[in-house]
Amino acid sequence: xxxxxxxxxxxxxxxxxxxxxxxxxxxxxxxxxxxxxxxxxxxxxxxxxxxxxxxxxxxxxxxxxxxxxxxxxxxxxxxxxxxxxxxxxxxxxxxxxxxxxxxxxxxxxxxxxxxxxxxxxxxxxxxxxxxxxxxxxxxxxxxxxxxxxxxxxxxxxxxxxxxxxxxxxxxxxxxxxxxxxxxxxxxxxxxxxxxxxxxxxxxxxxxxxxxxxxxxxxxxxxxxxxxxxxxxxxxxxxxxxxxxxxxxxxxxxxxxxxxxxxxxxxxxxxxxxxxxxxxxxxxxxxxxxxxxxxxxxxxxxxxxxxxxxxxxxxxxxxxxxxxxxxxxxxxxxxxxxxxxxxxxxxxxxxxxxxxxxxxxxxxxxxxxxxxxxxxxxxxxxxxxxxxxxxxxxxxxxxxxxxxxxxxxxxxxxxxxxxxxxxxxxxxxxxxxxxxxxxxxxxxxxxxxxxxxxxxxxxxxxxxxxxxxxxxxxxxxxxxxxxxxxxxxxxxxxx
Numbered sequence: 155x156x157x158x159x160x161x162x163x164x165x166x167x168x169x170x171x172x173x174x175x176x177x178x179x180x181x182x183x184x185x186x187x188x189x190x191x192x193x194x195x196x197x198x199x200x201x202x203x204x205x206x207x208x209x210x211x212x213x214x215x216x217x218x219x220x221x222x223x224x225x226x227x228x229x230x231x232x233x234x235x236x237x238x239x240x241x242x243x244x245x246x247x248x249x250x251x252x253x254x255x256x257x258x259x260x261x262x263x264x265x266x267x268x269x270x271x272x273x274x275x276x277x278x279x280x281x282x283x284x285x286x287x288x289x290x291x292x293x294x295x296x297x298x299x300x301x302x303x304x305x306x307x308x309x310x311x312x313x314x315x316x317x318x319x320x321x322x323x324x325x326x327x328x329x330x331x332x333x334x335x336x337x338x339x340x341x342x343x344x345x346x347x348x349x350x351x352x353x354x355x356x357x358x359x360x361x362x363x364x365x366x367x368x369x370x371x372x373x374x375x376x377x378x379x380x381x382x383x384x385x386x387x388x389x390x391x392x393x394x395x396x397x398x399x400x401x402x403x404x405x406x407x408x409x410x411x412x413x414x415x416x417x418x419x420x421x422x423x424x425x426x427x428x429x430x431x432x433x434x435x436x437x438x439x440x441x442x443x444x445x446x447x448x449x450x451x452x453x454x455x456x457x458x459x460x461x462x463x464x465x466x467x468x469x470x471x472x473x474x475x476x477x478x479x480x481x482x483x484x485x486x487x488x489x490x491x492x493x494x495x496x497x498x499x500x501x502x503x504x505x506x507x508x509x510x511x512x513x514x515x516x517x518x519x520x521x522x523x524x525x526x527x528x529x530x531x532x533x534x535x536x537x538x539x540x541x542x543x544x545x546x547x548x549x550x551x552x553x554x555x556x557x558x559x560x561x562x563x564x565x566x567x568x569x570x571x572x573x574x575x576x577x578x579x580x581x582x583x584x585x586x587x588x589x590x591x592x593x594x595x596x597x598x599x600x601x602x603x604x605x606x607x608x609x610x611x612x613x614x615x616x617x618x619x620x621x622x623x624x625x626x627x628x629x630x631x632x633x634x635x636x637x638x639x640x641x642x643x644x645x646x647x648x
Contacts, residue, residue, distance in 0.1 A: 157594045158601035159292075164285040167608040168278035174612055175271035178264050185261035192254035199250050203243035210236045245646040248637060252630065259626055263619050270615060278608075296593065298398045299586040307401055307581055314581040317409060326415040326571055332427050334436055336477035337556060338568070343484040345572040350488065354495045360389055361499055365506040376603070376610040383600035390592040397589055405581055408574035415567050427564060439556045476545075476553035483541040486534070493534040497527040 213236060217229040298304060307313050317323055330338060367382035374381065417424050428436075504516055504524050513521065545553075557565075631638075 157598035159289055159597055160601050161282065161285040161289045163601035163604040164278060164281040166605050168275060168282055170608055170612055171271050171274035171278050175268060175275055178268035178271050182261055182264035182268060185257050185264055189254060189257035189261060192250050192257055196247065196250035196254055199243050199246040203240060203247055206236055206240040206243055210240060241644060241646040245641050248634065248641065255630055259623060263623055267619060292593065292597065295394055295398050296590045299394060299590050303402050304398065304586065307405055308584045308586060309582065312582060314405060314578045318578050318582065322412055322416060326412045329415050329427050330568060330571060333560065334440060340477040340480045341568055342572060343481050345569065347484050347488050349576055351491055354491060358495055358498060362502060363389055365502055369506055376607040379603040380607050383603040387596040387600050390596045394589045394593050397584060397586060401581060404577050408577040411570035411574040415571055432559065432561070435559045436556065439559060476549035476556065479545050479549045480553050483545045486538040486541040490534040490538040493531040497531040500524045500527040
């Protein structure tokens with residue numbers, strides 16, 4: 155079954171409201187016919203009733219003046235027959251009055267329903283126009299995602315992979331190899347740490363949107379389902395739009411950053427990235443620091459108290475050792491970031507169903523999972539603090555001096571290369587077809603929710619009209635109750 159589109163949903167909603175409008179029009183016409191017939195029957199019944207009442211009055215006058223018993227008996231019989239006919243016409247008047255009131259109430263309800271349906275049709279027509287514009291944009295995005303320059307960008311054989319495997323990329327790597335490997339590794343670790351943090355924050359934001367969508371859908375019925383579907387569509391729409399609007403731009407920027415590391419092709423010999431003096435200074439800083447002289451006292455010095463813990467091993471000496479300590483610190487920072495995000499995800503999942511509940515009142519498994527994530531985060535934070543202490547106290551200054559020996563312009567080129575490498579790998583790993591499929595599914599979900607919402611609105615309006623009509627009928631019955639009860643007691647023809 156093909157996916158629904160928002161245009162499909164808008165056109166289906168328009169058709170539903172047009173059908174409701176047609177039903178209201180038919181009900182209005184039927185009510186007019188019924189009201190006209192009731193008025194005619196009521197007029198006839200009132201005329202007949204008036205005539206019977208006139209005859210009853212005349213017969214009573216004759217009966218009052220009658221002197222012969224035989225004449226009086228005949229008049230009594232005539233009067234009784236007239237009263238039976240009168241009560242029958244009274245019942246007819248009541249019945250036709252109720253029929254007229256019912257028809258007029260039906261006409262009023264149909265008029266209101268027609269006006270509401272007419273407004274709904276107008277709204278649906280506006281939705282159709284908006285959906286047409288949206289469908290045009292969505293079609294353009296989905297077509298562009300896998301066609302043209304974007305169609306050859308991703309995948310193992312795509313443009314991004316070709317650059318990663320190409321001569322320019324290798325030449326750029328070779329030029330950066332002049333930097334000490336430990337220093338370059340520390341730079342890569344720092345870059346990846348910050349880049350991964352951005353990715354984790356994006357994922358955390360999307361996780362919060364998903365929890366919001368789920369809660370909105372649970373709380374607000376059909377309207378909530380529409381709002382939740384819109385939230386989810388917004389997430390996948392952003393991903394596809396980013397690929398379509400920025401995919402090639404990101405690729406071109408990555409290529410430019412790589413080429414920025416390369417000298418112009420007509421420059422021979424190729425200039426070095428660092429001068430001889432800068433390289434010498436880096437090697438000088440790489441050398442380990444001399445061991446400190448042992449303190450005087452020798453064997454006669456004070457002994458270590460029994461049972462006292464051994465002091466931790468000293469950090470590696472030299473700038474390369476400082477780079478190792480920094481890399482270890484960055485690794486601990488990455489682990490802490492992962493643990494913190496995991497705890498926040500567990501907290502979000504725990505309280506999303508009910509943010510008013512206290513942690514102590516959470517279900518046992520949920521509370522246990524949350525406590526476990528918190529404990530893991532705290533442990534990771536302690537390990538990071540320890541790594542920070544080692545790095546800051548002992549080797550930070552050495553690493554900072556080593557890093558400062560590299561010119562700022564070179565660091566910016568290193569950053570550009572790392573940014574380009576990550577961008578190209580992300581573009582290579584992107585599957586545009588998955589982005590398109592996710593958008594199609596999200597649009598389908600929203601279209602289905604919108605259709606369901608429109609059916610719900612029509613059903614709700616129908617039920618509200620039924621309630622109003624039945625309450626009005628009850629009020630009319632209460633107003634005419636005395637006459638109907640009297641007629642029932644007397645056995646009048648209804």
